[in-house]
Amino acid sequence: MAIDTITTSRSYMTKQVTSLSKTMAEKTTQLATGKVARTYGGIGNNRLLDLELTQKVGRIESYQQTIVQANLHIETLNLTLERLEDLRIDGKSAIDPNDFELQADGQTRAQATAEILLYEAVNLLNTEVAGHYLYGGSHATEDPVAGLEQILEGTSTQAGLKQVIDEFYQANAGANGNGRLDVSALTTNYIGIVPTDSTFSITEDGAHDFGFDISSVTSGLSNVTVTGPGGLDPDNVDIQFTGQPALGETITLEFTLPPDQTEPVSFSFTASSDGGEDGTFAIGADLEESAGNLRDAINAELEKYTQTTLRAISDEWAADSFFDTFGGAEPMRVDGPPFDSATALVAGGATTVSWYTGENTATDNAREDKSAVIDTNLSVDYGARANETGLVDIVKSLATFISADFSAGTDTDKLYYNDLAQKMRYVLEPDTSDQSGVVNISTEISIAYRTVQNTSDRHDQMRSSYLTTIDEIEGVDNELLAAEILQLQTNIEASYRASSIVYQLSIVDYL
Incomplete structure (x- = not known):
């Protein structure tokens, strides 16, 4: 055998062993990572499809993060709205026109019950979830509803509900006390x-x-x-x-x-x-x-009639002027003093307690205050404002009822109580409505919730499908890979054995 032939054989054997070792390293890496390659370039012709599906999975995961937050807000809204509807029903039952029973503090029993319900209603309307106040519109970062004492009594510089009610009564009763x-x-x-x-x-x-x-x-x-x-x-x-x-x-x-x-x-x-x-x-x-x-x-x-029915009508008018601020409206005040000879109302935004301080821009749909993009070209609206019809009716009716003074216990007080109770019950449940304003809001929120749930389920299905395809493109067959690694080990061992024989030959063997 010629010297150059032996040298060539040795070089060939070295390359074979090196190639097998490199292949072995690749297969071992694939087995450890579960991936065909570390880069998209190593995937082959399917790399563009793999890139597209990976991007879709990323978008879905982003939407799912939004859905998690929206779900938390919406579920909490549903829970609080259910309780507010219970309070509306309880308030209607508590304000009984026939239950005139004074307590030691001068309140009627019905007023005491209404006050407890009102405290809870105000607390529910100030519900906060992860820094967002649910009934404050778009970006509420503090309680959207003032404290009950401030609403009723006002501050040193701004009038509360009781003062506004008194001014309206003076204007409606007149100086003669007989309805102007x-x-x-x-x-x-x-x-x-x-x-x-x-x-x-x-x-x-x-x-x-x-x-x-x-x-x-x-x-x-x-x-x-x-x-x-x-x-x-x-x-x-x-x-x-x-x-x-x-x-x-x-x-x-x-x-x-x-x-x-x-x-x-x-x-x-x-x-x-x-x-x-x-x-x-x-x-x-x-x-x-x-x-x-x-x-x-x-x-x-x-x-x-001025001290009874007209007074109840006056109280309701005052409450509407104080509470009905949805869409940026200002509370209205009697243009006085003097109030018993007043002839007009004036804007009272600067002089009256703002019972609601959340988002209050002009709009017909408070749901649009809060939106969540949960899919391509799909968003859900679930904003809410405490001064919406339905929600404000609960606060307005209960607050107006407990602001009234029946403490003298006279026959006139009883008639006034009866008239006011009937009017506030009507506010809580108008005869012309098939369902309450709270239920209307809850229905809209429930539709948003169902949309979010259906979209979330669809995202889970699509994500699973995309990941399966990605795994088929990027992944490896572990059983086949293990067999290939065993075959490589056998080939490498055989190559090393053959190489060792070749490498042990000396010049004497060729002489």
Whole structure:
């Protein structure tokens, strides 16, 4: 054998062993990592598909992180809305028009219960999750609802609900305490000492929406002439007695009520012998006395109604003006002092406690305050504001009811209690609504929750499918790889044995 042949054989054997060792190292690395290669270049023709699927998995994982946070917010919203709906129902039950029972502190039992419910409602509306206040709109970083004491009592510089309610009542009652009306004294003409006619008038005290507004007068009284009203503002009506009415004859006065002067109310007065029953007036010794008795009966009924039903209406109007601030509206105040002769409302944002301080930009849909992008071209809206219809109704009705003063325990207080309780119950559950405002909000939030859940399930399925394909491209068959490594070990051992024989030959062996 030639020397150069032996040298060539040795070089060839060295390359073979080196190649097998390199392949062995690659296979061992694949077995350890579970990957075909450390770089996309080592994958082959499937590297572009692998890159695309890897990017999709990354996007899905990003969406899933958003979904986790959105789920936490939405689930908490659902829980608090369920409890707020319970409070609405409990509040409606607690505000019982027939349960007038004063406690030692001057509150009724119903007011004490309503106050407990209101404290919980305010706390729920201040619910915070990971630094986000759920009922404060888009970026609420502090309690969106003021403390209950501040809402009711105000501060040293800003009026609370109780003060606003008092100012509205003064404006609706008027200086005479009879709904902003002037019931004049009698004007009587005589022949000698015998009255020939006697007249009194009922006149509105100005052009405004406070108190009663005269609508019409229908008289069935003999010897009585009614003039007006003329439909003007301020309006008036004259009632003139030219003789005595007959027993059982009736006169009816109709008024409209604030704030929009569309709700009617009527008072009927029947001529009687003594005027001892409600809705009657006594026929006197002469027409002047009869006219005076009717005047007094009308004025007494107006004063009674002012202290009861009109006061309840006034409280509701004040509460609406204080609480209804959704979409950037300012609370409204009576333009005073003096308040008992006021004729208008003024913006009170600077002088009134802001019971709600969360996001309050102009919008028709508070859900849009908070959005989460959970997929390509798919987002869910789940914002909420404490001053939305439904939520504000709970706070408004309970706060208004507990602000009222029934502590004297008089018959007038009982009537006022009954009227206010009925109005606040109506706020909590309007007769015209199939479901409450809280349920409406909860339904919208539930739709967002279902969308998030369905999207999350779809992401899990797609991610699993993508990862399976990626694993098929990047991964290795461990059983096949183990067999290949064993074969390589055998080949390497054989190569080393052959190489050792070749390397042990010397020049003497070729001589």
